[in-house]
Amino acid sequence: MSSRLIINDVTLRDGMHAVAHQYSLEQMQAIARKLDEAGIPIIEVTHGDGLSGSSFNYGFPAHSDLEYIRAVKEVVMQAKVAALLLPGIGTIEEMKEAHKAGVDTIRVATHCTEANIAAQHIETARDMGFDTVGFLMMAHMIPTPQLLEQAKLIESYGAQCVYITDSAGALLMDETRERVRAFKNELGCEVGFHNHNNLGLGVANTVIAVEEGADRVDASLAGMGAGAGNCPLEVLVAVLQRMEIETEVELYPLIDGADQIVRPLQQRPVQTDGNALMLGYAGVYSSFLLHTERASKRFGVDSRDVLIELGRRKMVGGQEDMIVDVALDLLKQETSAEAD
Numbered sequence: 001m002s003s004r005l006i007i008n009d010v011t012l013r014d015g016m017h018a019v020a021h022q023y024s025l026e027q028m029q030a031i032a033r034k035l036d037e038a039g040i041p042i043i044e045v046t047h048g049d050g051l052s053g054s055s056f057n058y059g060f061p062a063h064s065d066l067e068y069i070r071a072v073k074e075v076v077m078q079a080k081v082a083a084l085l086l087p088g089i090g091t092i093e094e095m096k097e098a099h100k101a102g103v104d105t106i107r108v109a110t111h112c113t114e115a116n117i118a119a120q121h122i123e124t125a126r127d128m129g130f131d132t133v134g135f136l137m138m139a140h141m142i143p144t145p146q147l148l149e150q151a152k153l154i155e156s157y158g159a160q161c162v163y164i165t166d167s168a169g170a171l172l173m174d175e176t177r178e179r180v181r182a183f184k185n186e187l188g189c190e191v192g193f194h195n196h197n198n199l200g201l202g203v204a205n206t207v208i209a210v211e212e213g214a215d216r217v218d219a220s221l222a223g224m225g226a227g228a229g230n231c232p233l234e235v236l237v238a239v240l241q242r243m244e245i246e247t248e249v250e251l252y253p254l255i256d257g258a259d260q261i262v263r264p265l266q267q268r269p270v271q272t273d274g275n276a277l278m279l280g281y282a283g284v285y286s287s288f289l290l291h292t293e294r295a296s297k298r299f300g301v302d303s304r305d306v307l308i309e310l311g312r313r314k315m316v317g318g319q320e321d322m323i324v325d326v327a328l329d330l331l332k333q334e335t336s337a338e339a340d
Helices: 014-019 025-038 065-075 092-101 115-128 144-156 173-186 202-211 233-242 251-265 274-282 288-299 303-312 322-339
Strands: 006-009 042-044 080-085 105-111 131-137 161-166 190-195 216-219
Touching: 006 233, 014 251, 025 042, 025 065, 025 251, 042 105, 065 080, 065 092, 080 092, 080 131, 092 105, 092 115, 105 115, 115 131, 115 144, 131 144, 144 161, 144 173, 161 173, 161 216, 173 190, 173 202, 190 202, 202 216, 202 233, 216 233, 233 251, 274 288, 274 303, 288 303, 288 322, 303 322
Parallel strands: 006 042, 006 216, 042 080, 080 105, 105 131, 131 161, 161 190, 190 216
Antiparallel strands: none
């Protein structure tokens, strides 16, 4: 078990997916104040898909990344501010602008088999003085030895921490344990863990990661995030306190923030309902949920069938446009079957 556990909050980044990226600046600041009051050390702030995620494909936010970052930076007294960057969506120039706006930690995210595309971003981030993190998304899709080789690449580029990122919430508990243990045994840098609650294992898998020595873990107030949401922060802290694992985080401000600020903002309840469950079952990227539900309603096909087919085709983040293609293919199949 790591002697220094760092909790990275993602309410203001992954949580953007749950409100279609429409947080107001005032809402961002209210949430950030509660997190800061509780003693959360790192608060991540950007569009749900990272710096420059604003697009037709991913959705347009209410404000720019820099406006959100500056608003949060104004109100936090002790927490560091983080930003996510996906190479090919965000650029090095945008990373530099985020640094000027006050971002301390940059998390460079790639698909779990594409670590090599992060080399320039990670090297530049280290040169700039960022606390630099590598984020290997959809970590359930490849075996642990292959994932570990990708992690070693991320570490070789200069990352100070490498994350096992269960973007689909598909990892079972033994699979989480195996991956974290391998990373801790083989890497010299810190190890992080991020998951979604699509199979209802958000807290359990995060606790297992902590038990195996993870140095950083992610969570969000009320589980705010894509799909069934992330590991719920207030629940995680309560469990860790019961286990007598020191986090230096206060529980009450987190409960207040979750109940009084975050839950009232949820347009669609962040919970493990049928469609969110299917994300984890099929191994589909969590941010596909709202897009899939819209396509299901538009074309009159079962959203569960869409998610199963997306999983069968091994679709990953950045392929949201394929959701409509899959829905149309299913509609065509149903129409043909009825005609026969």
